[in-house]
Amino acid sequence: MAEQMTGGCACDRIRYAAAINDNDAYLCHCRMCQRATGSVSIAFKNVKQVDVEWSHEPDWYDSSAIAERPYCRECGTSLGFRFKEGSDNMDLTVASFDDPSRFTPKHHFGAESMHRAWLNTEGLPEKRTEDYQALVDKWVDATGKFPG
Ligand SMILES: [Zn+2]
Numbered sequence: 179m180a181e182q183m184t185g186g187c188a189c190d191r192i193r194y195a196a197a198i199n200d201n202d203a204y205l206c207h208c209r210m211c212q213r214a215t216g217s218v219s220i221a222f223k224n225v226k227q228v229d230v231e232w233s234h235e236p237d238w239y240d241s242s243a244i245a246e247r248p249y250c251r252e253c254g255t256s257l258g259f260r261f262k263e264g265s266d267n268m269d270l271t272v273a274s275f276d277d278p279s280r281f282t283p284k285h286h287f288g289a290e291s292m293h294r295a296w297l298n299t300e301g302l303p304e305k306r307t308e309d310y311q312a313l314v315d316k317w318v319d320a321t322g323k324f325p326g
Pocket residue numbers: 187188189190191192250251252253254255
């Protein structure tokens with residue numbers, strides 16, 4: 179039974195609702211995705227295009243001869259990926275969902291470009307944002323409160 183899940187860009191100009199059938203997601207490590215997102219890999223949830231309803235249409239750009247990517251031209255958020263033709267599916271970026279916590283990675287794609295040093299970071303020192311006082315002070319000075 180599908181659940182409607184919502185998401186959008188960082189400035190909230192672009193919003194979507196998507197019918198989600200399971201928790202399965204994946205990491206793409208291909209160089210195209212690395213360069214498009216500026217990240218070592220990108221977490222995607224594959225969905226049917228007809229299951230995605232945009233309450234405000236995203237901007238799209240041609241990321242290659244065969245694919246295009248939705249994004250927000252105001253804040254720059256990467257929202258997904260789709261082939262220009264030949265597929266009823268598309269990807270939504272996991273972190274653009276309002277609650278990405280239910281998704282779990284089930285496979286890697288673009289493994290030829292995988293940066294293995296970033297795969298298992300368990301055990302590295304961890305620091306919470308609210309424990310970085312200089313950053314909290316910046317937020318309080320600028321807005322009166324810390325958004326965390
Ligand atoms: Zn935006």
